[in-house]
Amino acid sequence: MFKLYLDPGHGGNDTGASGHGLLEKEINLDIALRIRDILNNEYQQVEVNMSRTTDTSVSLRQRTNQANAWDADYFLSIHCNAFNGSTRGYEDFIYSGLSNSSSTAQYQNVLHEAIIAVNELTDRGQKKANFHVLRESTMPALLTENGFIDHSGDAAKLADASYRQKVARGHVNGLERAFNLEKSASGTRLYKVIAGSFLERANAEKRVAYLDTHGISSFITEVSISGNTRYRVQAGAYESKSNAENRVAEVKRAGITDAYIIEEGQGDSEVSGYNISGSVILSPEQMDQFVQKINPDAPSLGIYYLNFGTYYGLRGDVAFAQALHETDYFRFTxxxxxxxxxxxxxxxxxxGQPGANFATAEDGVLAHMQHLYAYASTQALPDNYRLVDPRFDLVQRGSATKWEALNGKWAVPGDQYGQLILGLYQDIINASIDQLEDILAQIKG
Structure with a gap:
């Protein structure tokens, strides 16, 4: 197991350098989180600890004490430079008391070469300094200065998220070569623990800070869902699903009840492994308000999905998301x-085969829930309501207990059918969370 202590320089009241609308503390943190994300997602036998995961103040002594107590294998500190607005380029540092033949110097050679190969910056060379984090860390340590934030050219690069990803990749390439890191085997499935997904990055940052106060490290990743950027709070990635489940339990004990697991490679879906059977979580108002913001003429069907979902013991709110997918938000295109x-x-x-007709909207929802019941259960259909689904007896009973299992059954070929439904369902959840946070903010205001 390779243990990396990752240190985004500055933070909190200490902004570091600044220039061209950028703050060093923010650039450092973003690059560091990207490094961590790549390592967690693509490599095996790697553990990452960070001096900070949000905009918080951490003393130099705290950083090295924590790394030393954790017995890290390597200390990597991420920084940006500043001078007079005319200086530009990349450089890195090891402790001045070390020889060029030391293992720390050898690691510096490898990382420097890997980073320079991708960062598109002038090479200012490999240097030494008496910096605290280099001197007081008991393991090999490197401090990288990723461009001059007060130089217009370097700052323009650093302002670009895709460039910061490139810088992070360069650091990871160097770590891989220096420490012979192994990538996760092709086909290996990673189970990522998601402790929240938000429309606003600020809300994701609050969640990361909250988890940090409970001793749970997490970081933010961006994902595009249904054309919108979401900010996921990831609290770990594991090859073992049981380890991921243990992590989810830990996050939930900290009060984050909406934590869940996603499997790497599932496309846009954020929620994974949801049973079709289960309790309805969203209210009719939350369902209807979501779709009516997109299609003001959409009918109010949330109450039917709640009532019939509850009666049949099905996730009527996820079925509502399925209806949005099937009807293009009730626009019937x-x-x-x-x-x-x-x-x-x-x-x-x-x-030429437009499907079944139902006399009322209520019957249409009832048929929908009965059709799902046929897939999700082998039990006899409860008889409080008449059977209105004309294809109920054509379904192989119990052949799809989870939403992803509808792939290729409800829709053909439909390879991502269940995932798309769950992605839409997550959209509704996120919209409901943001609305609640707005209400709370107004109350506090």
């Missing part, structure tokens, strides 16, 4: 038209 009240596309197989 496909082969099923609005008058059919067929919100699930039951029996719709292509041009």
């Amino acid at each position: 496909g082969i099923v038209n609005e008058s059919q009240n067929n919100f699930a596309g039951i029996g719709a197989t292509g041009p």
Whole structure:
């Protein structure tokens, strides 16, 4: 196991250098989080600890004391430079008391070469200094200065997120070569623990800070879902699902009840392994308000998805997301038209086959839930409501207990059908969370 102590320089009241609208503390943290993300997601037998994961003040002594107590294998400190606005380029430092033949110097050679190979900056060379983090760390240590933030050219690069990702990749390339890190085997599935997903980065940062106060390290990653950027708070990535489940339990004990696991490579879906059976979580108002912001003419069907979902013991709120997927947010731009009240596309197989018709919207939702019940359960259909699903008996009973298992069954070929539904469901959750936070902010204000 390779243990990296990753140190984003400055933070909190100590902004570090500044220039061209950029603060060094923010650039340092962003690059460091990207380094950590790459290592967690792509490498095995690597553990990363960070001096800070949010904009907090951490003393130099705290940084080295923590790294030493943790018995890290390597200390990597991320910084940016500043001088007079005319100086530019990359340089890195090891402790001035070390010889050029030391292992620390050898590691510096490897990382310097790897970083310079990708960072598109002038090479200012490998240097030595009496910096605290280099002197007081008991393990080999390197401090990198990733461009001059007060130089217009370097600052323009640093302001670009894709460039910062490139810088992070250069650091990881160097670590891989210096310490013979092994990438996760092809096909190895990683289980990522997500402790929140937000429309606003500030809200994600608050979640990271909260977890940090409970001794749980986390970081923010960006993902595009349904064309919108989401800020995920990731609290670990594991090859073992049981380890990921233990981490989720730890996060939930800290009060984050909406933590969940995603499996690497699932596309846009953020929620994974959700059973079709289960309790409805979202309220009818949350469902209806979400779709009506996109389509003001959308019908209010949330109450039916709540009632029938509760009656059949199904996730009616996720079924609502499925209906949005099937009907293009109740705009009916496909082969099923609005008058059919067929919100699930039951029996719709292509041009000339628009599927079933239902007398009322309530019947349409009822048929939807009965069709899901056929897939999710082998039990007899409860008889408080008449059977209105015309294809109930055509379903292989119990053949899809989870949403992803509908892939290739409800929709053909539909390789990502369940994942797309779950991605939409996450959109509704995120919108509800943001709305609640706005309300709370107004109350506090």
